[in-house]
Amino acid sequence: MTAQDTPAPRTRMTAAQRRQQLVEVGRQIFAEYGYDAATVEEIAAVAGVSKPVVYEHFGGKEGLYAVVCDRELAYLGAEIAEAISGEGSRHRIERAAMALLRYVEERSDGFRILVRDTSTPGGSSYSTLLNDAVASVAHILGEEFVARGFAPQTSGMYAQALVGMVSGTAQWWLDVRTPPKEEVAAHIVNLCFNGLSHLDPSPSLGADVLEKYSVPGGVEGRDLRPGPVSP
Template identity: 60%
Template sequence: MTGKERREQLISIGRAVFAERGFEGTSVEEIAQRAGVSKPVVYEHFGGKEGLYAVVVDREMLHLERVITESLEKGRSRVRIEQAVIALLTYVEEETDGFLILVRDSVPGQDRSYSTLLNTAVGQVSHILANSFTRHGLNPDAAILYGQALVGMVSMTAQWWLDERTPAKEIVAAHIVNLCWNGLAGMEADPSLSPEVTVAPTPTTAVGEE
């Protein structure tokens, strides 16, 4: 086995172990054992567990970021949102280990994470919504708020579906878009809370108080 092939083998095995046991529960010893090599081989390629984990996460992030970004590039606004939902659910279905790693573990010093990817998606969705808002006479400045809400809804549903796997992803996507799109279609130009909703005032700190 060449050095490149060994590296790819370790990445594949590490990905499976991280998904199964989490970052803290994974050891270099187990990865080496499953690969049929000694621990120094793992250290030679990645410098340790943290280095291998960083490579695994980076690959998953790039993969998921690519499929989400490509799904939002073309089509009518509703179609692009449908495509993005299906893209995420397909990733959950086909790359379950990768999704588990992204949503479960947060390791200090890790620059890229699932939350950073969601922030990127929020920016893309907000841009789509802002254009739609402008065409319909709505305030485009509110698009970022709705983008956060939509991406959050899709992300949380995807994590729920990770365990449920029913109904089929097409049905799940159709219901998500049905909720978000038909809700958007009936938006108010200047929404406000109902009169019966009581909002506590924001506490203020007097000058000189800590």
């Protein structure tokens, strides 16, 4: 056997390197199969280790999944928090939309895991992150509503609508990937900002809609008794 035929010595990973490798592999497997269908056997096989190594580092599938979710939530949460910490409403909306879409583009596996909305053992979830974003946006909108003479108590409702629209669009774009994220973000901002710029301080629905769908006294005002059965 010549020197060229001799296989290169296998590089042994440190504990930290192995843990990071397992997190990356776990993220891929969980994104592809979902938590329930993913197995420790599959994760170990892809990582090129034995099952006990996975248990040694994370205690099992649940522990690895919790670490994967926590890291993705921390990463995305930091991106969104930084995006909406600047000045100017339009600028913050632009940054927030681009931050989320860039995350979807660069860490698709992580986003697929998060939008399944399965809470980690610690209780964190994508919904929790969105609620934090809503609270921040509501605070921003509240200041502007007061300045424009609008009712500040409605800022939370508008924040829910804005954050929900951005998140929903990102989930749609996760699969279609067209048009480019910059164009998607521009359209999101167009709807958000121009809509906010021309808010009616006292919006109302059409009379025909109110007549058809509103019931005096709410549900209690309805006659919930079953009607006569046709023969």
